[in-house]
Amino acid sequence: MTRPRQHSRHPTPRPTRRALLWSLLGLCTFAGQSARAESTPEFRVLVNPDNPVNSLSRDFVTDIFLKRTTRWHDGETTHPADQRADAAVRKSFSDTVLRRSVAAIKRYWQQRIFSGRDLPPPELDNDDAVVAYVLKHRGAIGYVTNSAKLGRAKSVSIQ
Amino acid sequence: MSLLALPAVARAEDAADGSSPLGIEIHGFVSQGFIKTTSNNYLAEDSTKGSFEFSEVGINFSKQLTDRMRVGMQLFTHDLGPLGNYRTRFDWFYLDYRFWDFLGVRAGRTKLPFGLYNENNDIDAARVPVLLPQSVYPVSNRDFLLAQTGGELYGIVPLAAAGSLEYRLYGGAIFYDTADATSTLSNVRGPYIFGARLMWQPPVEGLQLGASAQRLRLDGDAIFSAAQIAQLQMAGQLPSDFSGPLKFQIPATLGVASVEYSAHDLLLASEYSRWWVNLTSSVPSFSVPETVSERFYLMAAYHVTPWFTPGAYYSVLFQNIDNRKGDAPAYGSPPGTPPLGRGAYQHDLALTLRYDLNSFWLLKLEGHYMHGTAGLSSALNGNQPLSSLPEDWGVFLVKTTAYF
Numbered sequence: 001m002t003r004p005r006q007h008s009r010h011p012t013p014r015p016t017r018r019a020l021l022w023s024l025l026g027l028c029t030f031a032g033q034s035a036r037a038e039s040t041p042e043f044r045v046l047v048n049p050d051n052p053v054n055s056l057s058r059d060f061v062t063d064i065f066l067k068r069t070t071r072w073h074d075g076e077t078t079h080p081a082d083q084r085a086d087a088a089v090r091k092s093f094s095d096t097v098l099r100r101s102v103a104a105i106k107r108y109w110q111q112r113i114f115s116g117r118d119l120p121p122p123e124l125d126n127d128d129a130v131v132a133y134v135l136k137h138r139g140a141i142g143y144v145t146n147s148a149k150l151g152r153a154k155s156v157s158i159q
Numbered sequence: 160m161s162l163l164a165l166p167a168v169a170r171a172e173d174a175a176d177g178s179s180p181l182g183i184e185i186h187g188f189v190s191q192g193f194i195k196t197t198s199n200n201y202l203a204e205d206s207t208k209g210s211f212e213f214s215e216v217g218i219n220f221s222k223q224l225t226d227r228m229r230v231g232m233q234l235f236t237h238d239l240g241p242l243g244n245y246r247t248r249f250d251w252f253y254l255d256y257r258f259w260d261f262l263g264v265r266a267g268r269t270k271l272p273f274g275l276y277n278e279n280n281d282i283d284a285a286r287v288p289v290l291l292p293q294s295v296y297p298v299s300n301r302d303f304l305l306a307q308t309g310g311e312l313y314g315i316v317p318l319a320a321a322g323s324l325e326y327r328l329y330g331g332a333i334f335y336d337t338a339d340a341t342s343t344l345s346n347v348r349g350p351y352i353f354g355a356r357l358m359w360q361p362p363v364e365g366l367q368l369g370a371s372a373q374r375l376r377l378d379g380d381a382i383f384s385a386a387q388i389a390q391l392q393m394a395g396q397l398p399s400d401f402s403g404p405l406k407f408q409i410p411a412t413l414g415v416a417s418v419e420y421s422a423h424d425l426l427l428a429s430e431y432s433r434w435w436v437n438l439t440s441s442v443p444s445f446s447v448p449e450t451v452s453e454r455f456y457l458m459a460a461y462h463v464t465p466w467f468t469p470g471a472y473y474s475v476l477f478q479n480i481d482n483r484k485g486d487a488p489a490y491g492s493p494p495g496t497p498p499l500g501r502g503a504y505q506h507d508l509a510l511t512l513r514y515d516l517n518s519f520w521l522l523k524l525e526g527h528y529m530h531g532t533a534g535l536s537s538a539l540n541g542n543q544p545l546s547s548l549p550e551d552w553g554v555f556l557v558k559t560t561a562y563f
Binding site: 068095099104107111115116117119 | 424465518
């Protein structure tokens with residue numbers, strides 16, 4: 001390839017400097033987000049009280065929420081439930097457990113939905129709806145804020 | 160029979176939680192784009208003047224019948240320059256039964272799992288760029304390299320400490336809409352296609368590596384006008400007793416190696432692909448020996464904020480690995496044909512800005528610097544040879560998509 005290469009010898013023009021500034025601001029925002037994500041999780045993961053598990057690996061929970069795994073170890077079908085995309089607890093769960101931003105997860109599901117591969121977990125409105133869902137389905141798994149009332153739903157630890 | 164159906168009904172009600180009352184998930188999208196090139200018509204007839212012939216509409220319906228069985232279909236219509244013209248068709252439809260996580264079967268018209276993104280070639284919301292790297296995912300091939308009618312086996316096999324392996328095996332036939340064929344082509348069909356994709360997710364967060372291969376054949380007829388026949392006969396390319404049509408077969412083998420890293424807000428992807436294609440015809444002088452093309456790209460995207468994602472890629476296409484610089488004429492051309500020149504390659508440097516205006520509406524701005532004309536259509540450029548078109552040119556795209 002013999003494409004001509006052009007290197008500017010002039011000082012960085014103002015628009016470029018501004019672009020650099022915006023890029024740095026974006027990186028600072030990212031660093032702040034990452035730092036928050038690594039602090040104590042701001043959510044609890046719930047399963048149905050009849051589910052025998054008490055702790056789960058992070059990889060297994062990720063596979064359930066991405067529907068790469070559809071069975072619990074006892075053969076019961078998994079029923080993951082998400083919260084709304086703009087919920088703070090969704091962001092916390094996504095960053096900490098799925099280790100991808102909510103936007104990246106949304107994009108993952110857009111790919112699956114419109115290529116006919118699969119459907120995303122239902123997006124429930126709030127903690128109460130998640131607790132109700134978990135109590136209704138034996139194979140359900142969801143997450144709620146730390147202040148949510150769990151009722152009979154069982155909180156499990158993530159390792 | 161009714162008793163057997165009861166558990167399925169109960170499960171369907173369960174699956175309905177969070178979706179519509181009937182448990183039918185409905186999703187759709189509407190896209191409108193604008194394309195403008197600095198020179199050379201690209202994808203649309205009048206792209207140098209700016210063209211709005213860049214629209215897509217799709218709606219799909221899916222239903223989880225039981226825990227293991229799902230059905231779905233998507234209707235799709237589009238217009239992209241000479242392609243589509245708003246004819247509505249089944250983009251995909253399927254019956255899917257997942258026996259276990261490591262074995263499922265799908266039957267119907269299914270998207271082809273080739274590389275990382277072939278299945279998403281027409282899903283604007285699912286990616287950052289407006290145009291996927293055109294070396295590996297040419298949008299002009301959408302109608303015959305996006306889906307097949309047949310069956311597929313799929314699954315994810317756990318590999319303990321080595322991560323997991325996702326496989327897809329498929330086989331069937333290709334439906335080609337002859338309405339999209341040029342006036343000289345008819346009866347185009349794909350009697351078979353089969354292939355496989357393996358994606359390995361090693362125990363490194365967000366990393367996946369894979370390989371895909373597929374074998375297919377396109378058959379068809381080339382129809383010439385009386386004037387064209389006379390011209391070709393004078394040039395000695397058609398026998399004097401030729402009465403047409405010219406029947407051809409294009410067997411092809413496509414392979415691609417893929418790597419993707421997607422963690423937190425960062426996406427990095429790269430793919431390297433080779434396509435082995437030859438053409439056999441009822442007139443030997445029109446047959447073309449096997450040509451191997453080479454295609455690769457590097458892509459990056461980063462979610463700066465939930466509403467702003469810039470992305471960039473560098474994509475390269477060589478039509479023939481034995482003629483990367485275009486010093487020789489196209490393989491199999493008659494004596495006296497000029498060298499391919501700039502028509503032998505295309506370097507594409509693209510920058511995209513994606514704005515997610517809200518959770519169901521996005522806007523993208525994209526610019527390309529192009530070097531070479533290999534990905535262009537001679538038919539969209541006054542039937543001029545690609546070697547005579549401007550070598551350095553630019554493409555600007557604006558596209559907005561609403562989806563739910």
